[in-house]
Amino acid sequence: MNHTINLAQHPAPGRTFTVLLSPTRRGARLARLLTTAHLGHWGLPAESAAHIVGELSANAMTHGRVPGRDFQLSLMVHGRTLLRIEVSDARGERLPPGPGTAVIPAGDAESGRGLLIVDSLADRWGVTPGPFPRKTIWAELDLVPHGGQ
Template identity: 65%
Template sequence: MSREITRTVRSAPVHAFTVLLSPTRRGARLARLLAVAHLGAWGLPVEAAAQIVAELASNAVLHGRVPGRDFRLGLTVLHGGRLRIEVTDARGEALPRTAAPARDAGTGRGLLIVEALADRWGVTSGPVPRKTVWAELDLSP
């Protein structure tokens, strides 16, 4: 009697890009510009992804900054038509949370924007001391 063994093998991503950036306003701006350039070169929709990158990079600079440590932007187009955006910073203990800001507050809406634009989003802890905030967009209708 023969036994068949079935394994799920993840295939390589269709496109992938990763970069380390300084945890500054300039680094956050560069994250958005690089995302727009790569997604455009890959022939993918840019607007929602660029906004998500801008919000996550800004949060990495404001809430995840550790002097001397960069944050990482990752863009991956997966088989099945999904774009995964990842921003990793060095403050794993500072987990993001959504909360309704005061009406007159000038900040505090970033994750609400990510939640509205992304099909899925979440946080992956580690390796210590890091955390990765990720969002996924379904590219096919």
């Protein structure tokens, strides 16, 4: 089951950053570094977001790669309460399992844990198909602790 969220539920983002990157190890590494730099510049915590971006970018490189097509990283801060991360790639026909449906890989497997990591770090995440031929994997982090001020 895929979960999507309508951005209309949130106020317009106060800060945004979007970049196209090559679906390579270098592009995935750059996505993580740019996330850390931008969130630091904005005065926001970056550790969990950087891990999420690293995993989603690695998936875009591994499962979403189409020769000659980049993947897109977007960071959007809504007020000072919500960070939305989006990674879009050109393999819309390859949808990952949605939240809560990921299969735990064998203990000796060398891959297959990326979305489990995203699930453990993000407050919410999901998959939005389209526009053709793309898909977007998104994750949201609440910047104010639950029940906090």
